[in-house]
Amino acid sequence: MEKGDAIMKVSALETALNNELRERQFYLDQANQAESELAKKMFLELGREEEQHYNALKLIFERREEKGLPKEIDLSGKSAVRNVLLNFLRKKSTQIGAAKDELDAMKTAIAFEEKGVVFYQGLAKEASDEKEKAFFELMASMEREHLISLRDSLEYLQDPEGYFRSHERSSLDGA
Numbered sequence: 001m002e003k004g005d006a007i008m009k010v011s012a013l014e015t016a017l018n019n020e021l022r023e024r025q026f027y028l029d030q031a032n033q034a035e036s037e038l039a040k041k042m043f044l045e046l047g048r049e050e051e052q053h054y055n056a057l058k059l060i061f062e063r064r065e066e067k068g069l070p071k072e073i074d075l076s077g078k079s080a081v082r083n084v085l086l087n088f089l090r091k092k093s094t095q096i097g098a099a100k101d102e103l104d105a106m107k108t109a110i111a112f113e114e115k116g117v118v119f120y121q122g123l124a125k126e127a128s129d130e131k132e133k134a135f136f137e138l139m140a141s142m143e144r145e146h147l148i149s150l151r152d153s154l155e156y157l158q159d160p161e162g163y164f165r166s167h168e169r170s171s172l173d174g175a
Helices: 003-033 037-062 081-090 100-126 130-158 160-167
Strands: none
Touching: 003 037, 003 100, 037 081, 037 100, 037 130, 081 130, 100 130, 130 160
16 A cells, blocks of 8 residues: 555545544434424434444544454444334334424435445545455445434424335235
8 A cells, every 4th residue: 555545545544534423423422402202212222333434434434544344343233223213113103293403404414324325435435455345345334224213204304104105115016
């Protein structure tokens, strides 16, 4: 690896660390302010997962002088964010909608996650090591999972009936 590549990689990791930390704090702040049960739980889970991302990236950053990724990194590869909305819907909560500031916070979160997907896809594309590439692809995948869950939650909070219409699995075959 050339010196310029090493500097760029350190800069990218520092950016990723800062982003994950900033997003985690944003999510926890929003969870504390949220009145909607769904928004509160969604933001708490996002904050928890962003902390996992931060810790994994920090481990990589601290060991950047060594070749390859540390063996201890475990992100389990599965996000629990999707379950927040599913569990909320299974409870058949009577709470409908959310405050405008909660909806705005979800829109901000969607923008964070969109940027995160693109950022980690870029790091994966530039990675020279296969394990590093796989790690950043996993990070992009987890951010994509967050993005989808946030979009679904926002859709539900804005228009519950429309959400159910667009997500029902029934068909109109006349049976």
